[in-house]
Amino acid sequence: MNDTITGYDMTAMNIIVAFVVILSVAFLTAWASSPTLRAWIEKPNQKFQNEAHRFDEALKASTMAKGRDTL
Numbered sequence: 001m002n003d004t005i006t007g008y009d010m011t012a013m014n015i016i017v018a019f020v021v022i023l024s025v026a027f028l029t030a031w032a033s034s035p036t037l038r039a040w041i042e043k044p045n046q047k048f049q050n051e052a053h054r055f056d057e058a059l060k061a062s063t064m065a066k067g068r069d070t071l
Helices: 011-033 035-065
Strands: none
Touching (some): 011 035
C-alpha cells in the first residue's frame, strides 16, 4: 500500500499526530486526576466570569439609578 499524499511520505505527519494524541491524553489524565491542577487551570475562567457578573450588576445599578428599567 502506498502511504503518500501527492507524493510526500506520511511518516512525519503520523509522528506529529501520534505526539499530539499522546500529549492530549496525558493532559486530560492529569487534569482529571488532580483537583489542584484543575482548579489552577480553571481559575482564569472563574475570575473572568466573576468580573463579568460584577460589571453586569454595576451596569444594571447605574441604569436603574438613571430611571431606566432596561439596558
